[in-house]
């Protein structure tokens with residue numbers, strides 16, 4: 674599919690794109706064809722596998738191949754991975770204090786600032 678186009682761009686003929694070095698034909702047409710084939714292959718894999726998988730995982734609330742959402746841990750069951758804005762734990766069903774989460778974030782920033790001052 675690609676090879677005739679590349680050959681046409683190179684002026685046609687059996688040699689296509691390319692030049693001779695000491696009698697050896699350096700076939701640029703084949704190289705360009707291989708590169709285009711690879712790019713198209715990667716695009717097909719990306720749009721046929723990665724995008725549907727990411728869409729599927731996003732519907733389940735999981736972020737793949739990107740920045741993970743900020744989470745915190747439950748003070749009642751100590752489970753991790755609870756969204757910061759959540760008001761109930763998904764594992765034990767306890768009510769979570771959203772203000773406590775904000776305070777935790779503040780402590781985290783203080784700790785990071787202290788670490789920065791020490792260094």
Ligand SMILES: [Zn+2]
Nearest residue numbers: 747750762765
């Ligand atoms: Zn919990």
